[in-house]
Amino acid sequence: MPLPHYVLAPTHLTGGTFGWQLNRGRRFLDCHEDFAPELGDNVENAMDWADRKIGTRLDWRHTREGGPDRWTATDDRTAAGTDVLRSIEPGTLVVAVGPGASGKSTFAAAARVRTVLSLDTLREQIGGDAGDQSVTPAAVAEQTRLLDWHLTEGTTVYLDSTNVEPHVRARLIEQADRHGRFITALRFLPDLDTCQARNAARPANRQVPADVLAWQHSLALTATPEALLAEGFTAAHDIVTPL
Helix, strand or coil: CCCCEEEEEEEECCCCCEEEEEEECCEEEEEECCCCCCCHHHHHHHHHHHHHHHCCCCCCEEECCCCCCEEEEECCCCEECHHHHHHCCCCCEEEEECCCCCCHHHHHHHCCCCCEEEHHHHHHHHHCCCCCHHHHHHHHHHHHHHHHHHHHHCCCEEEECCCCCHHHHHHHHHHHHHCCCCEEEEEECCCHHHHHHHHHCCCHHHCCCHHHHHHHHHHHHHCCHHHHHHHCCCEEEEECCCC
């Protein structure tokens, strides 16, 4: 998969409004018109905004070659799609890491994963409502029990939950280690606006509160593949989703 190439450039938007435009290749992604017109510190603000939209910190390089001031960056994260599952060792625990509405369940369906453990499904089985957070402790306990069984059997398992908190991932790493199994992390991180839009389209009982969704997104932003490997994952990949 080619590495995404981004261009960030100051521009006049509507009328005399100053702003910034973000493009990937030749495809327009988004614009921001709330920055002050002075270039100086405004460049740093624009880079921060672009990083949040893209979902990772990038190394922006200034250029004027062949045109006006602009900044370019290449996203060199380990980019992967559903084909990443073809190369994993049988019996691996595959852990989705990402905020609500980031595409974790959609990925599992597209990849035709055979064995999926989902907290939403377990909440529905236990309490009759996938969005009933009061039964989450019971659902987590059942997930742990089922995961132990699958790891003992050597089943490849896809864990479909947010897993954005380091202490949650630490327990999963310990569980996989105890069974002598590999553990792979797949990070899902569309921009927050995309997650919010998808979240709003969900049934009311499945919607994540806005502040919780933003908190989940901020935690996932720090869970880079490098950080996940340092935690003890055997492998870690960014699953690149459309912005």
